[in-house]
Amino acid sequence: xxSSRPSAQHxxxxxxxxxxxxxxMIYEAGAGHLGSELSCTDLLVALYxxxxxxxxxxxxxxxxxxxxxxxxxxxxxxxxxLAEAGFIDPAxxxxxxQPGSRLNGHxxxxxxxxxxxxxxxxxxxxxxxxxxxKAAKLRGESWRTWVLTGDGELQEGSNWEAxxxxxxxxxxxxxxxxxxxxxxxxxxxADTNDLAPLADKWRAFGWHxxxxxxxxxxxxxxxFDVARSTRGRPTCLIAHTNxxxxxxxxxxxxxxxxxxxxxxxxxQARAELTEVPS
Amino acid sequence: xxxxxxxHVQNFIRxxxxxxxxxxxxxxxxxxxxVGAWRDTYPERFFSLGMAEQNMLGFAGGLAREGFEPxxxxxxxxxYRRPYDQxxxxxAYPNLPVRLxxxxxxITTPGGVTHQAxxxxxxxxxxxxxxxLETGDATEVESVLDVAHAVDxxxxxxxxxxxxxxxxxRTEPMVLGQARVLHEGDDVTVLTAGITTEEALRAVxxxxxxxxxxxxxxxxxxxxxxxxxxxxxxxxxKRGVVTLENHTIVGGLGTAVAxxxxxxxxxxxxxxxxxxxxxxxxxxxxxxxxEYGLDAMALVRAxxxxxxxxxxxxxxxxxxxxxxEVHSLxxxxxx
Numbered sequence: 001x002x003s004s005r006p007s008a009q010h011x012x013x014x015x016x017x018x019x020x021x022x023x024x025m026i027y028e029a030g031a032g033h034l035g036s037e038l039s040c041t042d043l044l045v046a047l048y049x050x051x052x053x054x055x056x057x058x059x060x061x062x063x064x065x066x067x068x069x070x071x072x073x074x075x076x077x078x079x080x081x082l083a084e085a086g087f088i089d090p091a092x093x094x095x096x097x098q099p100g101s102r103l104n105g106h107x108x109x110x111x112x113x114x115x116x117x118x119x120x121x122x123x124x125x126x127x128x129x130x131x132x133x134k135a136a137k138l139r140g141e142s143w144r145t146w147v148l149t150g151d152g153e154l155q156e157g158s159n160w161e162a163x164x165x166x167x168x169x170x171x172x173x174x175x176x177x178x179x180x181x182x183x184x185x186x187x188x189x190a191d192t193n194d195l196a197p198l199a200d201k202w203r204a205f206g207w208h209x210x211x212x213x214x215x216x217x218x219x220x221x222x223x224f225d226v227a228r229s230t231r232g233r234p235t236c237l238i239a240h241t242n243x244x245x246x247x248x249x250x251x252x253x254x255x256x257x258x259x260x261x262x263x264x265x266x267x268q269a270r271a272e273l274t275e276v277p278s
Numbered sequence: 279x280x281x282x283x284x285x286h287v288q289n290f291i292r293x294x295x296x297x298x299x300x301x302x303x304x305x306x307x308x309x310x311x312x313v314g315a316w317r318d319t320y321p322e323r324f325f326s327l328g329m330a331e332q333n334m335l336g337f338a339g340g341l342a343r344e345g346f347e348p349x350x351x352x353x354x355x356x357x358y359r360r361p362y363d364q365x366x367x368x369x370a371y372p373n374l375p376v377r378l379x380x381x382x383x384x385i386t387t388p389g390g391v392t393h394q395a396x397x398x399x400x401x402x403x404x405x406x407x408x409x410x411l412e413t414g415d416a417t418e419v420e421s422v423l424d425v426a427h428a429v430d431x432x433x434x435x436x437x438x439x440x441x442x443x444x445x446x447x448r449t450e451p452m453v454l455g456q457a458r459v460l461h462e463g464d465d466v467t468v469l470t471a472g473i474t475t476e477e478a479l480r481a482v483x484x485x486x487x488x489x490x491x492x493x494x495x496x497x498x499x500x501x502x503x504x505x506x507x508x509x510x511x512x513x514x515x516k517r518g519v520v521t522l523e524n525h526t527i528v529g530g531l532g533t534a535v536a537x538x539x540x541x542x543x544x545x546x547x548x549x550x551x552x553x554x555x556x557x558x559x560x561x562x563x564x565x566x567x568x569e570y571g572l573d574a575m576a577l578v579r580a581x582x583x584x585x586x587x588x589x590x591x592x593x594x595x596x597x598x599x600x601x602x603e604v605h606s607l608x609x610x611x612x613x
Contacts, residue, residue: 109372110372110373116343117339117343117368117372118367118368118371118372119367120367121363121367123332124336124363124364124367124368126336127332127333127334127335127336127337127339127340127364127368128336128337128339128340128343128368129340130333130336130337130340131336131337131338131339131340131341131342131343131344132340132341132343132344133340134325134337134340134341135340135341135343135344135345135346136344138301138322138346139344157332158332158333158336158361158364161327161330161332161333161334162333162336162337164328164330164333165327165328165330165333165337168328
């Protein structure tokens, strides 16, 4: 994919549009996880518009890359990204978390095209992804499995069980992207159950480790290239991000994990997220 | 009665020969769950995940998502307790064809409370999309593979290992949702599942000789629980119904029968025999079945109470209990 990757400027425009629609959606629904979604928006844009071999016209194509959003509470920005990528009708975003909508607060793979797994309870995505990546190895198929987790999520022990298994199986077709925004729901990760030294942990578990700036598209793609070129073991990309990135007053503020903006806050945030030509 | 030594071992190898999508997952209880020879026969389809059950169940979901049919082999307690969140959210909710082969159900383990799966049927019955089966003899150990294989969704199987009696002819395999009618009578209806069926087989003919006539059903499908044969048998009982289960009386066979009776206005007394909302302690299966009232004499006494009868039956009047040889001689605890 790297030869045909869009420019960082183009992707920044897409990311701005997605952040704005996500803000609208959460404001309209009166619910969502704004801070958690803004921190991983650039990562999702890089994945869907510069890396994943997926086709909205054939969302279940056997040879597609698999993407598992393990931090399922960021479903909102996944839906907006899937709409931007053509998997679902953008008009449907207005139904987010409304009665009868298939766009639930956490994603359902049976309802929404492009969603690979049901996630929400943290620590589920990586074990499932290890199974998917192993399945590709068993069949000798070349598609890749990508997982996006939060950082607080890594407090769940299931991730480390899966980390052991992925390294044991030598799953170099599996890449984990950690949205390392440093905050969990109630406080900073470091003040809750500290993960540091996070990079050392993944190295010790037998993964190839690469750190990058999760809001710099060139850096993100360089990391993706590292993952794809690593042989014999899985790759962990620690993406350094900011919770609430893109809106001045939500950035690095733990309260915005799932706060819904007031009318005044919404107006200011929307002004900050003015669309730029792509 | 024929006693079959480890019926699962060769049967599962034969059965899987033409099913390349079938894979086996183990959490370091490979020989304890009788799949050591399977591993040696199909090494490319066998995965030991170590003692990491949360990952094992998520991994199973991932494989199933991609068209494989994982048969998870471990002790029952390590399937439905520790990794229940993964079981529910990574397997049951997406309705994936994962087969959960749950060994040492109830008090069949000598390992004590920590290894006794006494509320698994309750938990699995309460889990949407889950089919819940229980094997009661060698024929069912062999034929449950076809039954589970045919289900488009997850299946939990209470599984028997070691020396297993053959109570039912090979020509009468387990059928999904169909109870077996083992004896007929109008006074009471007795429902059993798993290892308690053998106990009822000791008691019911003796009761008939003493003038109390029971219909005896063996249940191998706990969910779905909508067999018309069961409902007809419940309606037939003039004096009452007795359930006998290797499980707590909360949420298992007795509860399923109570639900069915209430929903269909079957107005006859129900006695639920099983663990009475208690953990059992660790001991031999025979001792525990006696101690906690899961054996043939407990059934006789329950039927006597329901029918206001004193049959005069004592343990010596019943068919002999077979010598318990479920566990390995090589390892005292047989875990």
